[in-house]
Amino acid sequence: METTIIVILCHYSNTSSPVLNVKNLASSLEYYINKLGFKxxxxxxxxxxxxxxxxNKAEILLCEGGQGNPGTWLCIYxxxxxxxxxxxxxxxxxxAQPPTDYPWNMREMLVKDLDGHCLRMGHRIPETDETA
Known part of the structure; x- marks a missing residue:
């Protein structure tokens, strides 16, 4: 079963595409395609x-040796x-971290890529008396 990924869209555009700087484009492509299920x-x-x-609707740009900064974090819903x-x-x-419930009403996990970028992936969870 394929998991659907949703991105939060910018007010001025219907897409948002972060740029991640990578050391080796071929290796990064292989990881994102074979390990993370991107195309x-x-x-x-x-x-x-x-x-x-x-x-799905989540797009990421990968740039070898140029644009972007090391250690970038992305939130993907x-x-x-x-x-x-x-x-x-x-x-x-x-x-890097399995799915965990947080007091800000999110269940999130942390996934790293080969260049140390962090994909913070999660979904909303219902409010409880403790988080309301």
């Missing part, structure tokens, strides 16, 4: 040093973080 939209350069990947966690355990993704 390649396009790549640019000869040899390629810039590309677009997506999973979805319907079921636990289903995605099970998928990522099987694929061998780098899960």
């Amino acid at each position: 390649k939209n396009w790549e640019w350069g000869n040899p390629p040093d810039f590309c677009s990947i997506c999973r 979805m319907e079921n973080v636990d289903g995605l966690y099970e998928e990522y355990k099987k694929s061998g993704a780098i899960v």
Whole structure:
């Protein structure tokens, strides 16, 4: 079962595409595709040093040795973080923290990529007396 990923959209646009700086585009592409379930939209350069990947409506741009900064954090919202966690355990993704409930009414997990970028992935949970 594929987990649906939802992105929060900007007021001025219907898309938001962060740029992540990577050391090796080919290795990063392989990780995002084979471990995280993204698909390649396009790549640019000869040899390629810039590309677009997506999973559902979540798009990320990867740039080798250029744009972006190390250690970037992204928040990606979805319907079921636990289903995605099970998928990522099987694929061998780098899960830095399993799904955890937080007082800000979110259930989130932290996933790292090969360059140390952190994908904070989660879904809303109902308010309780403690979080209201």
